[in-house]
Amino acid sequence: MKRNAALAALLLGFSAVATSAPAFADTTITAAGSTALLPLVKDAAAAYQQAHPDVKISVSGGGSGTGINQVVAKAIDIGDSDILAPTHPELHDSRVAVIGFAIVTHPGVTVKSLSKTQLQGIFSGKTTNWKEVGGPDQKIVVINRPRSSGTRAVFTKTVMGSTPISESGLTEDATGTVVSVVKQTPGAISYAAFSGTRGAGLNELAVDGVAPTDDNIIAGKYPVWSYEHMFTNGAPTGEVSRFIAFVQSNSELVRKDGFILIRDMKVKETDR
Amino acid sequence: MIAEQARRSHRNERIALTALRFSAAFVIAAMGALLLYLSAEGTKTFFVDRFSLLTFLFSPEFSVENNHPGAAVFVVGTLAVTLFAIAVGGPFGVAVGIFLSEIAPYRMTQVLKPAIEVMVGIPSVVYGWLGLTLLVPLIRTHTSSPSGFGLAAAGIVLAIMILPTVITLSEDAFRSLPPALKEGSLALGATRWQTITRVLLPSAASGIAVALILGIARAVGEALAIQMVIGNASQFPQGLFAPTATLTTEIVTDMPGATAGTLLEHALFSMAFLLLLIAMILIVFVRFALRKRT
Numbered sequence: 001m002k003r004n005a006a007l008a009a010l011l012l013g014f015s016a017v018a019t020s021a022p023a024f025a026d027t028t029i030t031a032a033g034s035t036a037l038l039p040l041v042k043d044a045a046a047a048y049q050q051a052h053p054d055v056k057i058s059v060s061g062g063g064s065g066t067g068i069n070q071v072v073a074k075a076i077d078i079g080d081s082d083i084l085a086p087t088h089p090e091l092h093d094s095r096v097a098v099i100g101f102a103i104v105t106h107p108g109v110t111v112k113s114l115s116k117t118q119l120q121g122i123f124s125g126k127t128t129n130w131k132e133v134g135g136p137d138q139k140i141v142v143i144n145r146p147r148s149s150g151t152r153a154v155f156t157k158t159v160m161g162s163t164p165i166s167e168s169g170l171t172e173d174a175t176g177t178v179v180s181v182v183k184q185t186p187g188a189i190s191y192a193a194f195s196g197t198r199g200a201g202l203n204e205l206a207v208d209g210v211a212p213t214d215d216n217i218i219a220g221k222y223p224v225w226s227y228e229h230m231f232t233n234g235a236p237t238g239e240v241s242r243f244i245a246f247v248q249s250n251s252e253l254v255r256k257d258g259f260i261l262i263r264d265m266k267v268k269e270t271d272r
Numbered sequence: 273m274i275a276e277q278a279r280r281s282h283r284n285e286r287i288a289l290t291a292l293r294f295s296a297a298f299v300i301a302a303m304g305a306l307l308l309y310l311s312a313e314g315t316k317t318f319f320v321d322r323f324s325l326l327t328f329l330f331s332p333e334f335s336v337e338n339n340h341p342g343a344a345v346f347v348v349g350t351l352a353v354t355l356f357a358i359a360v361g362g363p364f365g366v367a368v369g370i371f372l373s374e375i376a377p378y379r380m381t382q383v384l385k386p387a388i389e390v391m392v393g394i395p396s397v398v399y400g401w402l403g404l405t406l407l408v409p410l411i412r413t414h415t416s417s418p419s420g421f422g423l424a425a426a427g428i429v430l431a432i433m434i435l436p437t438v439i440t441l442s443e444d445a446f447r448s449l450p451p452a453l454k455e456g457s458l459a460l461g462a463t464r465w466q467t468i469t470r471v472l473l474p475s476a477a478s479g480i481a482v483a484l485i486l487g488i489a490r491a492v493g494e495a496l497a498i499q500m501v502i503g504n505a506s507q508f509p510q511g512l513f514a515p516t517a518t519l520t521t522e523i524v525t526d527m528p529g530a531t532a533g534t535l536l537e538h539a540l541f542s543m544a545f546l547l548l549l550i551a552m553i554l555i556v557f558v559r560f561a562l563r564k565r566t
Contacts, residue, residue: 063528072532087531139418146504147337148529148536164335170421170515171504173525184409185419 027239032060033067033080034150035174036099036193037228040257041080044247055239064150071231077240079231082150091231096247097259100194101154101224102212104179104202106186111135113206119159122189125166130187142169143181143190151175154226154272155191159207191224195258214260220267227272228259307548314545316538317341328542334506334522341539343519343546345506350492350518352509353502356427357434357491362484364431365438369483372439373446374468391436400497403429408501417513421503424512429497434487441486445479446472481561489554493547495520519543
């Protein structure tokens with residue numbers, strides 16, 4: 001009997017803690033999706049919560065598709081995505097930043113620049129040896145992202161055009177994995193967001209002679225870039241819209257995490 | 273006082289039985305819900321997107337962007353990897369099972385058995401990681417494979433992962449044989465090797481079959497560990513050292529980006545449903561083998 005009483009007291013104590021917890025945060029915002037955008041959302045959430053202690057923001061990854069799915073299902077407030085969601089017209093698109101993507105190779109590959117045509121040859125499986133594009137006599141190991149990946153969609157659109165990507169390449173499902181596999185595999189080539197390639201020690205290729213830098217993207221010279229999107233179910237309101245505005249305008253965080261401010265862009269494109 | 277105690281124990285018994293019934297009902301309900309959901313989602317490729325089952329099972333072209341959900345590559349990939357794993361891990365596992373039950377001294381089994389149990393407890397992501405950091409570079413440097421990823425790497429990782437299942441179950445199969453079999457054989461002058469190969473092995477055949485089938489089930493169902501080393505290329509296996517993909521690795525690779533309601537999502541659910549059907553068929557085989565034994 002005594003034990004039961006103790007148990008009851010314990011349960012009562014837990015429930016008291018559980019019910020009192022939300023008193024600290026009046027508003028809870030949930031965001032999930034793109035792993036490319038994740039570093040920025042995480043840092044922005046931390047900074048925003050510090051400035052607004054009454055707001056709690058929970059951030060997770062899962063991929064662009066997950067972000068869109070969850071926000072369509074109203075399971076979360078904000079769905080982070082590298083790609084547009086044309087099949088879901090009910091979603092409201094807030095562009096928060098621009099991200100560049102670098103074509104990267106194993107550090108041992110001596111090639112420094114490739115034309116779009118050469119890249120199309122490599123990724124479509126026609127070019128299989130580095131010596132065909134001015135490199136050493138070494139097999140090319142192509143590493144792709146999955147067909148549902150936002151990064152792959154950007155690469156396909158901006159580099160491949162109508163040339164299909166060959167299915168014989170390896171596929172790795174995250175930016176981090178791509179970077180480490182390229183680094184350990186001689187002759188490897190892939191593509192990844194600047195936020196993942198910066199400081200990774202990989203060989204970053206120029207495309208048609210244009211180096212993959214923020215300045216070249218801003219000036220409209222380097223083609224492989226995309227907008228990062230925060231989708232909400234209908235136009236954002238209240239604290240959610242204030243948080244999105246905070247992410248868009250926080251130049252310090254945007255630059256620190258390898259992104260580019262939208263307002264800096266000299267070129268504007270509607271369909272990215 | 274005694275009446276009070278009797279009443280109380282009677283009440284406790286009722287509560288306990290209700291709890292047991294409730295647990296059983298819950299499991300049945302959960303299983304039913306899972307089956308219903310998977311069959312509803314897994315058949316949308318056919319009923320919503322109107323593709324034929326033949327296209328899904330036998331077409332090698334999996335390009336949902338071109339409206340073509342052929343999963344033959346992944347079906348063949350699953351078969352190839354499983355076959356590799358069971359061909360390498362199966363005989364080895366049964367051999368260790370025989371060793372543990374018939375040959376190993378008691379002290380040794382006391383060390384080996386916990387070691388095998390630990391192998392079961394190691395998460396599959398750890399196996400995959402070891403494969404990625406040890407096996408893949410090894411294959412890359414010692415074969416013509418430029419990357420090291422592929423069928424062989426996945427098959428070896430899987431062969432190791434199914435070992436505990438095969439070892440434990442085949443050991444059980446030998447231990448559950450009546451002792452008179454072995455004693456009779458030895459008494460008739462057969463050597464230990466003759467006893468094992470001519471008397472015990474045939475008698476334990478159905479138990480070994482169960483061990484192998486459950487090893488196959490484990491191999492078919494494993495996803496994460498082989499996804500890390502197989503290369504995930506949507507092409508038929510082009511050789512032992514070329515990258516390919518399986519049903520499970522394809523689901524793991526493309527699931528995070530699959531938007532709800534798209535053909536890609538439906539096709540992935542169809543693959544999940546197919547895996548469930550394969551698991552069911554394997555369990556039917558197990559039942560069949562067990563019935564034969566009794």
